[in-house]
Amino acid sequence: MPLVLASTSRFRRELLSRLALPFLAVAPVCDETPLPGESALDTAVRLARVKAMSLADTHPDALLIGSDQVALLDGEQLGKPGTLEKARAMLSAMSGQTVLFHTALALYNAASGRLQEAVDVTRVTMRPLTPAQIDAYLAREPDALHCAGAAKSEGLGGALIARIDSTDPNALIGLPLFALVTMLHNEGVEIL
Structure with a gap:
């Protein structure tokens, strides 16, 4: 079956390419706005599912991968800042704090209708940061504007972080590969 990543993120494409499987990367049809009263976990799961399933009509015989990440600080969801001002505010608020990154994964078999879902919660403890360090x-790190919480751990953002606690280091970058390998195995796709 064809494998389709429902994402335009180069970070997710790079992660998926580590599995050495052929795949297409296609932009999903998805409004990423959190719903009123929705938890960070529920937002991430819903968006991963919607992204994967949004491509079922155009790829009816494919395995569709959707993923989404939502950062949570003191009960407030932090998405992708998009602007320098928002990125500064997010990083200032996260300074010296522990942030939970909810990274959801959905694998949808468009032919059978089978949906598999998983969530990795990564605890990231940030170093105390000065405004000069943030600037x-x-x-x-201009890519930080496109990362949840403006923290790009795999780049210079590693200097912002004091500690990471996770079951899958790939999840913080944007795609829980350990869970994906299991899901693909469940669909008959062997990596090794």
Whole structure:
């Protein structure tokens, strides 16, 4: 079966390519706005599912992969900042705090209708950050504007972080590969 990643994220494409499987990356049809009263976990799961299932009509015989990440700080969801001002505010609020990154994964078999879902929750403890450090980071890491909480751990953002607790280090980057390998196995796709 064809494998389709429902994402335009180069980070997710790079992660999926580590499995050495052929795949297409296609933009999903998805409004990423959290619903009123929706928890970070529920937002991430819903968006991963919607992304995967949004491509079923155009790829009816494919395995469709959707993933989404929502950061949570003191009960407030932090998405992708998009602007320098929002990124500064997010990083200032996260300074010295522990942030929970909910990374949801959905694998949808468009032919059979089978849906598998998983969530990795990564605890990230940030270093205390000065405004000058935040500005230096944002000047040197422009991709941070496209990352949940503006924290790009796999790049210069590693300097912002004091500790990471996770069951899958790939999840923080945007795609829980350990769970995906299991899901693909359940669909008869062997990696090794």
